[in-house]
Structures are given as structure tokens and as C-alpha cells.
Amino acid sequence: MRFEEQREPGPERRGSGPVPAAAPRRSDATRGAILAAARERFAADGYERATIRAIAREAHIDPSMVMRYYGSKEGLFAAVLDVDLRLPDPEALDRGDVGRVLVGHFLDLWEENEVLTAMLRVGVTNAAGAERMQGIFRDQLTPVARLACPDPEQAPARAALCASQLLGLGLTRYVLRLPPAVALHRDEIVAWLGPTVQRYLTAPHP
Amino acid sequence: MRFEEQREPGPERRGSGPVPAAAPRRSDATRGAILAAARERFAADGYERATIRAIAREAHIDPSMVMRYYGSKEGLFAAVLDVDLRLPDPEALDRGDVGRVLVGHFLDLWEENEVLTAMLRVGVTNAAGAERMQGIFRDQLTPVARLACPDPEQAPARAALCASQLLGLGLTRYVLRLPPAVALHRDEIVAWLGPTVQRYLTAPHP
DNA sequence: TCAGTTTGCCAACACTTGTTGGCCAACGCC
DNA sequence: GGCGTTGGCCAACAAGTGTTGGCAAACTGA
Numbered sequence: 001m002r003f004e005e006q007r008e009p010g011p012e013r014r015g016s017g018p019v020p021a022a023a024p025r026r027s028d029a030t031r032g033a034i035l036a037a038a039r040e041r042f043a044a045d046g047y048e049r050a051t052i053r054a055i056a057r058e059a060h061i062d063p064s065m066v067m068r069y070y071g072s073k074e075g076l077f078a079a080v081l082d083v084d085l086r087l088p089d090p091e092a093l094d095r096g097d098v099g100r101v102l103v104g105h106f107l108d109l110w111e112e113n114e115v116l117t118a119m120l121r122v123g124v125t126n127a128a129g130a131e132r133m134q135g136i137f138r139d140q141l142t143p144v145a146r147l148a149c150p151d152p153e154q155a156p157a158r159a160a161l162c163a164s165q166l167l168g169l170g171l172t173r174y175v176l177r178l179p180p181a182v183a184l185h186r187d188e189i190v191a192w193l194g195p196t197v198q199r200y201l202t203a204p205h206p
Numbered sequence: 207m208r209f210e211e212q213r214e215p216g217p218e219r220r221g222s223g224p225v226p227a228a229a230p231r232r233s234d235a236t237r238g239a240i241l242a243a244a245r246e247r248f249a250a251d252g253y254e255r256a257t258i259r260a261i262a263r264e265a266h267i268d269p270s271m272v273m274r275y276y277g278s279k280e281g282l283f284a285a286v287l288d289v290d291l292r293l294p295d296p297e298a299l300d301r302g303d304v305g306r307v308l309v310g311h312f313l314d315l316w317e318e319n320e321v322l323t324a325m326l327r328v329g330v331t332n333a334a335g336a337e338r339m340q341g342i343f344r345d346q347l348t349p350v351a352r353l354a355c356p357d358p359e360q361a362p363a364r365a366a367l368c369a370s371q372l373l374g375l376g377l378t379r380y381v382l383r384l385p386p387a388v389a390l391h392r393d394e395i396v397a398w399l400g401p402t403v404q405r406y407l408t409a410p411h412p
Numbered sequence: 413t414c415a416g417t418t419t420g421c422c423a424a425c426a427c428t429t430g431t432t433g434g435c436c437a438a439c440g441c442c
Numbered sequence: 443g444g445c446g447t448t449g450g451c452c453a454a455c456a457a458g459t460g461t462t463g464g465c466a467a468a469c470t471g472a
Contacts, residue, residue: 025418025419026418026419026468026469027418027419027420030419030420045331046252046254046330046331048252048254048255048331049254049331051458051459051460052459052460052461053458053459053460061419061420061421062420062421062422063460063461064420064421064422064461064462064463065419065420065421067460067461067462068419068420072460072461073460073461120330121330121331123382124252124326124327124330124331124377124381124382125251125252125253125254125255125327125330125331130381130382130383133382133384134382134383134384134385137384138384156385156386157386157389157390157394159386160378160384160386160387160390161387161390161398161399163374163378163384163387164371164374164375164377164378164379164387164399165370165371165374165402166374167374167377167378168369168370168371168372168373168374168375168377169370169374171330171370171373171374171377172366172369172370172373173370175330175336176329176330176336176339176340177336177340178339178340178343178344178366178369179340179362180362180363180365180366181366181367181369181370183363184363184366184367188363188412191412192367192406192412193367193370195405196371196402196405199401199402200398206394206397206398231448231449232438232439232448232449233448233449233450236449236450254429257428257429257430258429258430258431259428259429259430267449267450267451268450268451268452269430269431270431270432270433270450270451270452271449271450271451273430273431273432274449274450278430278431279429279430279431
């Protein structure tokens, strides 16, 4: 069930000219505030415990507004989870260094905002969330694997291996917060996990 | 908040002789059924969505019985999560093969029953669950690392690295069920992840 | 100025949750 | 047999959930 840009029917576009970039509305600020608050609550509490009321409170608006703008809790959640991993262009990558680059990139993603934390927290308990995660990793990580690995046919498996290590890192460090995992420095993590990912992508099938 | 063996005050132990192994009760079957059902529900649904009512229904008893025997939902959950990873004795391990052995052992654990799935599903959304997971991995995995790695002082960090890969495997294969991760054969997984864990444990600090 | 739309809040709904207390039947010991 | 103990169910509670409809204020375009 994909969430469609669901607005009240706005005024018809007038004139021709360039598309007016979806005429901004007074409520866009509220929409944004809801989305930000939702991301935060979902990341901190998971799907069930992140209540619409709590999200609304954090966004300083009434719970009913959340419903009006996003249709339902599921709709809001779908809007939050429009994740773009922004993986580097595989064509432009140095084949010998993909592993370290990917690990570094994922560390940046996890620390940039809570969207990955939210995705993982929800994906683990919510079927729709898990499906969404499947899609994200299939569509965004597999192409990288396809260009980096010796046999394109093995790309999905190799991407899954990478996902297991990269998600495992996020899980232990940012979700469960195992103290030794939190204490590791960025450079150490890249040095330890980089070669692992590199091997999963480029080494010959064992 | 540790869950204490909480029974109604039973009859005093009579006679001396060997400890009578906590005189069995008629209700032990029910207790067991509740525990099994709880493990199943927690594993399938996570903490919030695994309702006491659903657990009771699955155990074919009344919800109030769950409360009487386990005090509260938290108490039941604590009883479910008494996890023993049964890691092999590190003394007796072949130093050159720890990685493969550990990976194989964890695969067995995940497939043996749903207790690890339950632990992960709950640990991700529930603070008490996360703490419990921290304890389990700290107390059970770190000792193995201490004996396998060159510098015992690095044991916690190396154990965390192993945990990241081992939990990542469980996450992608058994919780999120990413299709390519599910499709991998046991031997392939051991062949791919074994060397990784081996390196995290025994390789010199990079 | 004034009608129509947009933005927001309030109060309520139907429902589910964990939890409690009371009641009844079956058991086990004298 | 009789009687206390145990095992079990039923009905209810207070609290919290997602969701809805109506109504007032603010804005917008003519």
C-alpha cells in the first residue's frame, strides 16, 4: 500500500509556463514538523509505542491534523520511510576500495539523522516495515554489488552478505547501543569492516 | 529488575535427603505452555503486539493465569529471555577455526527455536530487552574473545565486532527475511562469514 | 467587503490493552 | 467423609489507542 501525495484538492494550476513546483502552502511547515517529529518518535520507540498523540505533541499540533495530512498512522509511517541511501555511483567507484567507502558512507547515514534507526526499529516488528526495507536494499544495494562483483548473477547474494554486516553494525552500535560497539572510533570501524565488505563484494565465491 | 522464581508459597520441604528438585506441581504443564506460547508470540510479533490475551489463547488458558504465574507482562518476558547461548568452551577450541565454529553454532541457535528471534525483536523496541541483550553478549561472547584474541584488553571490542556480524546475519536472514539471505545455504554462510569472525577475533589490530 | 477555502482544535467514538478480584471445581491430606 | 489448598475461568476496571465529525478562526481571491 503505497502512500500517495495526498492533499486536499488544491486550486488548478493557472497559466502555462514552467511547473510552479507544487505551489507552497501555509501548512507545509506543519507537514514538515509532523514528519520530523514522526521520524524522531518512530526511531526512539518503534512503530507501536510511537503514538500519534505523542508525535502530534512533539510537533505542537492536534492529533487530528496528523490524520488529515497523512491519512492514517500507516500513511505517516510510509511517508517517513521514503529512504534514499544515496549510495555512490558504482561506475565511478574505485574497485579496490568499495568496502571502505561503503562502510564510511553507512556510518554517515546512521549519524546524519534517525531515519535508518527508525527504519530498523520498525522493520523488525512491522511487516510493512520489513517489506519496505527489503525493497530499499534490493533496489539500492544490489546494483552496487552487480558492478563490483565478478559474476553479476551472484549480486543479490553478495549484497545480502554486505547488508548483514552493515545492518549488524547499525543494530549493535545505534539501536542496541552495546557499549563496546559505541566506543569504537570511526576509523577503527572502517578498518575492521571495510575489508569484510570488500571481500563479500569482490572475492571469488568460496 | 530481575524476575524471581515467583510461586505461591508451597509446602515446606519435608525430610532431609537430596534436594527434591523443587517438588513438581500440577500447574507445571500450564506454566510451560505459557512460556512456549509467549516465546512464539514475542518472536513473531515483538513486545507490544504480543498481547497477553493472544499468548493465553495460544496456551489454551485464561489471560489471568499468565498474571498469576508470571506477575506481569514484563515478568513473563524476563522469564522467556533466560537465554543461554551455550557457546563452546573456549579452552577446547581450535584457535585456527573459531570463526567457522561460531558461525555454525549461531546458525544452529537461530534455527533450533525462536528464542533468539524473540530476543532480537524485543530488544530492538524495548529498553529492558536491549539491556538483557547487552548482558547476554557481554557475559557469554566476550570470554570467548578473551581467549581467542592476541590482547585480552581488546576482547570487548572484538566481541562487539563479532556480535555485529552474527546479529546482522540473524537480522537479515531470520527477522527481516531478505530473500537472498534466506536463500543462502548453510555451508555458504559458514564459508563467507567464518573468515570474517575469525579475523575479528584473531587478526592483529589494524 | 464578502463568500469560500484552508488550518486548526475539541470532544467524542469504538476498541484494545494490562491487570484485578471474586467465584467455582478439582485435588490432597486428615 | 470433610476441609484447606490449588488451578482455573469470568467479568470487569481504568487507561490508552487510532480515528472521526463538527465547529471556529484565519486566510485568499474577487
